[in-house]
Amino acid sequence: MFRSLVTGCGSYLPANVVTNAELAKRVATNDEWIRQRTGICQRHIAAEGEMTSDLGLAAAKEALAQAGVAPESIDLIVCATSTPDETFPATATRIQYALGITSGAAFDVQAVCSGFVYGLSVADNFLRVGQASKALVVGAETFSRILDWEDRSTCVLFGDGAGAVVLEAERPAAGANGTGRGVLSTHIYADGRHHDALYVDGGPSSTGSVGYLRMEGKEVFRHAVVRMAEAVDAALEANGLTPGDIDWLVPHQANIRIIESMGRRLNLPTDRVVVTVDRHANTSAASIPLALTEAVGDGRIQSGDLLLMEAMGGGFTWGSALVRW
Numbered sequence: 001m002f003r004s005l006v007t008g009c010g011s012y013l014p015a016n017v018v019t020n021a022e023l024a025k026r027v028a029t030n031d032e033w034i035r036q037r038t039g040i041c042q043r044h045i046a047a048e049g050e051m052t053s054d055l056g057l058a059a060a061k062e063a064l065a066q067a068g069v070a071p072e073s074i075d076l077i078v079c080a081t082s083t084p085d086e087t088f089p090a091t092a093t094r095i096q097y098a099l100g101i102t103s104g105a106a107f108d109v110q111a112v113c114s115g116f117v118y119g120l121s122v123a124d125n126f127l128r129v130g131q132a133s134k135a136l137v138v139g140a141e142t143f144s145r146i147l148d149w150e151d152r153s154t155c156v157l158f159g160d161g162a163g164a165v166v167l168e169a170e171r172p173a174a175g176a177n178g179t180g181r182g183v184l185s186t187h188i189y190a191d192g193r194h195h196d197a198l199y200v201d202g203g204p205s206s207t208g209s210v211g212y213l214r215m216e217g218k219e220v221f222r223h224a225v226v227r228m229a230e231a232v233d234a235a236l237e238a239n240g241l242t243p244g245d246i247d248w249l250v251p252h253q254a255n256i257r258i259i260e261s262m263g264r265r266l267n268l269p270t271d272r273v274v275v276t277v278d279r280h281a282n283t284s285a286a287s288i289p290l291a292l293t294e295a296v297g298d299g300r301i302q303s304g305d306l307l308l309m310e311a312m313g314g315g316f317t318w319g320s321a322l323v324r325w
């Protein structure tokens with residue numbers, strides 16, 4: 001079996017920053033409510049004509065440059081998104097084309113806010129069995145396009161952005177653990193009974209329109225804390241590790257209260273939890289690779305560190321990943 005090494009990461013945020021105060025001019029909300037309930041201070045919003053694939057492409061280019069990998073050697077692109085450029089083809093194929101790649105596989109994964117963990121899991125499994133050797137996993141979203149800007153209970157929560165990682169297959173020598181680095185495990189789950197708590201009220205096969213995001217926030221919150229804790233326990237147990245082994249929590253960024261409660265549960269000091277929700281808001285599948293790229297870029301995450309990622313999203317879907325950096 002091979003193991004997937006993460007050899008590069010990158011991210012992209014649209015230039016346009018919208019503060020809570022600016023949103024308060026559009027809907028009946030205020031900076032204090034948004035900060036207190038969510039930790040969000042601002043979000044980035046894609047410009048007109050700027051598409052999910054544009055964001056994903058910029059993040060992918062940065063990840064490839066950091067890995068020192070030529071685009072043409074990538075033989076798998078998995079793009080996690082719930083806001084594709086078009087119903088089809090996959091946004092991954094647009095990114096593939098823009099990178100000048102004409103071989104290998106490219107497809108999208110749709111698991112909403114758990115999308116990056118799902119995408120990482122899918123790509124990791126392709127690499128483990130030798131079906132691909134170098135993969136690009138992209139999380140890219142333009143949630144601003146599916147928000148009801150008159151619904152204050154949802155429109156203040158989300159932002160646009162993208163993040164990406166390069167995975168390269170390493171075959172540890174027989175009986176050895178190789179470098180010990182790479183994706184140690186992924187655990188992904190879904191339970192479709194919870195559709196109505198978080199969904200988009202449109203689509204090609206139902207209404208023929210794109211629709212808007214609808215959410216029962218409290219219900220999602222309640223499940224998020226429980227489900228992500230279960231996924232984290234599964235990850236630790238599968239690897240014979242304890243919370244004390246974790247160097248960094250790189251969580252999905254939906255709400256600071258959820259992030260802090262996960263940090264407390266793991267007994268992690270707050271400076272070991274990567275937080276970007278204050279500046280990025282919830283960027284769905286992009287939030288984990290955005291946070292990861294920030295913490296790698298500023299030198300917090302160092303080679304050999306143990307990273308725990310966890311996420312929960314519409315479906316419900318949820319999951320965790322353990323990565324030795």
Ligand code: UT7
Nearest residue numbers: 029030033037113152153156217218220221224254255313
């Ligand atoms: O990434 C996918 C997963 N998503 C999540 O993890 C989101 C999980 N849920 C949450 O983060 C929280 O539930 C929210 C931030 C969405 C909401 O926080 P909450 O503490 O659960 O508030 P609530 O929905 O119960 O609303 C409390 C009050 C309501 O007023 P009343 O009925 O008590 O008078 C709302 O109408 O706050 C009101 N409210 C607002 N007020 C000002 C709702 N949205 C706003 C707003 N500004 N934007």
